[in-house]
Amino acid sequence: MFEYAGAIHIHSHCSDGSGSLKTIVKAARRAGAHFIVISDHNNMKIKRERRSAWSDDVLVIVGEEISPRYNHYLALGIQDEIPPNQESAQANIDAVASQGGVGFISHPFATHKAQPTCKRLDKLLGLDVTVYPWDDLDVEGFDGIEVWQYMYDWVKHVNTFNAVTHAIAPGRFITGPDHRALAMWDAVNLKRKVVGIGTLDAHAKPRVLGMFKACSYRYLFSTIRTHILLPKELTGDAEEDEAEVIASLRYGSCFIANDSLADASGFGFQIRSGGFRYQMGDECPLYNNAELFVVLPRDGEIRILCNGLLIFSREGGSLCMPISHAGNYRIEARLNGRPWIYSNMIYVV
Ligand SMILES: [Zn+2]
Numbered sequence: 532m533f534e535y536a537g538a539i540h541i542h543s544h545c546s547d548g549s550g551s552l553k554t555i556v557k558a559a560r561r562a563g564a565h566f567i568v569i570s571d572h573n574n575m576k577i578k579r580e581r582r583s584a585w586s587d588d589v590l591v592i593v594g595e596e597i598s599p600r601y602n603h604y605l606a607l608g609i610q611d612e613i614p615p616n617q618e619s620a621q622a623n624i625d626a627v628a629s630q631g632g633v634g635f636i637s638h639p640f641a642t643h644k645a646q647p648t649c650k651r652l653d654k655l656l657g658l659d660v661t662v663y664p665w666d667d668l669d670v671e672g673f674d675g676i677e678v679w680q681y682m683y684d685w686v687k688h689v690n691t692f693n694a695v696t697h698a699i700a701p702g703r704f705i706t707g708p709d710h711r712a713l714a715m716w717d718a719v720n721l722k723r724k725v726v727g728i729g730t731l732d733a734h735a736k737p738r739v740l741g742m743f744k745a746c747s748y749r750y751l752f753s754t755i756r757t758h759i760l761l762p763k764e765l766t767g768d769a770e771e772d773e774a775e776v777i778a779s780l781r782y783g784s785c786f787i788a789n790d791s792l793a794d795a796s797g798f799g800f801q802i803r804s805g806g807f808r809y810q811m812g813d814e815c816p817l818y819n820n821a822e823l824f825v826v827l828p829r830d831g832e833i834r835i836l837c838n839g840l841l842i843f844s845r846e847g848g849s850l851c852m853p854i855s856h857a858g859n860y861r862i863e864a865r866l867n868g869r870p871w872i873y874s875n876m877i878y879v880v
């Protein structure tokens with residue numbers, strides 16, 4: 532399999548991000564991201580100006596973050612901009628599907644700020660941000676969920692008095708996916724396949740006292756990335772490669788990693804059953820000899836979950852375990868006690 536790490540959910544100066552496409556691509560190349568997904572609020576101006584392209588060895592994919600007041604929805608693989616329907620999250624999901632696109636619920640349990648706060652000081656510090664949670668849990672037909680998002684993981688703990696330390700060392704305050712997002716993801720998958728991705732919501736804007744750019748593009752692009760696994764190498768033909776990347780995200784042949792802890796490239800999760808190997812996103816028939824395999828690029832804690840429940844954990848670099856029950860299997864890995872890797876699921880039936 533060929534593996535590519537992508538920085539997903541990036542705002543440019545075409546909405547409320549601070550950088551041009553050129554700046555963003557340069558940052559991605561320096562961070563070692565193979566592909567990026569730009570998702571400005573309610574517009575695809577960059578796509579209108581230039582089609583998807585390889586630029587400086589980075590594949591640039593342009594989607595849209597459909598952004599009503601609540602229920603932001605990340606859309607990829609759409610041709611025409613979708614104006615946000617303020618009343619109906621379902622209408623936005625359906626609009627993406629009608630264009631053959633793939634859509635992800637954005638920052639579903641967004642919260643901000645630990646107490647205490649001081650409004651005037653927060654404004655001075657640049658902490659007066661509005662949050663945009665997902666508030667309609669009855670929707671159907673979405674393809675995936677942003678299970679782990681860097682900016683909301685970071686900002687949810689920031690308050691007036693710890694802002695400077697958060698700005699100087701943002702990575703120290705990343706605590707992992709919101710447990711409610713993981714629970715929602717596991718629950719929906721009991722009914723149908725829904726893919727989990729890791730994203731950034733990169734704006735490269737927060738400043739503390741006008742001095743620090745707390746989360747620059749370059750910094751963020753080296754943190755939470757979604758690694759896709761493809762059966763063949765990308766070709767250099769941007770349109771063809773964009774289709775491959777999007778198909779992989781739709782299928783769930785991908786995993787989430789905080790690569791700033793350690794590069795997670797090489798992570799492996801398979802189930803072998805009935806003489807065949809099954810990968811993330813696959814449906815796997817259960818035979819007597821079924822075994823689950825995990826390989827980490829560095830020793831860490833390997834946790835195996837079935838239908839959202841932890842069934843086994845162990846320190847090490849690999850493991851092989853027989854399985855005898857159907858269910859949705861996924862892997863979490865921790866490095867030095869910190870959240871590191873979240874696989875997509877293999878569906879044993
Ligand atoms: Zn948003």
Ligand SMILES: [Zn+2]
Nearest residue numbers: 540542596732
């Ligand atoms: Zn966003």
